[in-house]
Amino acid sequence: MTMAGKTLLALLLSSALLCAANPAPAQQEAGDPKAKALFESKCSACHPISRPLGKNKDRDGWTNTVTRMQKVNGCPITDEEAKTIIDYLVQVRGPAGK
Numbered sequence: 001m002t003m004a005g006k007t008l009l010a011l012l013l014s015s016a017l018l019c020a021a022n023p024a025p026a027q028q029e030a031g032d033p034k035a036k037a038l039f040e041s042k043c044s045a046c047h048p049i050s051r052p053l054g055k056n057k058d059r060d061g062w063t064n065t066v067t068r069m070q071k072v073n074g075c076p077i078t079d080e081e082a083k084t085i086i087d088y089l090v091q092v093r094g095p096a097g098k
């Protein structure tokens with residue numbers, strides 16, 4: 001093998017190792033990317049998304065909160081979008097210790 005070939009091989013190997021050492025963070029916690037995008041765009045209008053992301057609630061809790069944002073505080077989402085966001089929040093911000 002030529003010198004350039006060896007260097008290339010070494011580079012390929014080391015980048016493969018780096019990728020293996022950096023798996024995507026908490027894949028199973030990430031939720032549906034479309035729901036995440038919806039949540040991030042709709043729920044950041046009035047307060048930072050850290051507001052909901054700082055909480056842990058069960059399905060009833062998130063249903064109450066998201067419904068209140070929609071019906072009382074005036075968050076412009078459809079019932080369908082509310083459901084998607086509730087599912088997402090239950091998944092990533094469910095009850096503590098789950």
Ligand code: HEC
Pocket residue numbers: 039042043044045046047051052053055065066068069073074075076077085
């Ligand atoms: C139109 C403005 C507005 C939008 C959009 C909005 N919120 Fe809120 N949010 C508020 C206001 C005002 C409060 C404080 C009063 C209250 O708690 O109802 C609040 C408080 C909160 C709280 C803290 C209180 C609690 O019950 O834990 C959470 C969590 C929350 N919002 C989540 C969300 C989520 C999730 C979305 C997206 C579905 C959202 N918000 C979109 C206005 C908004």
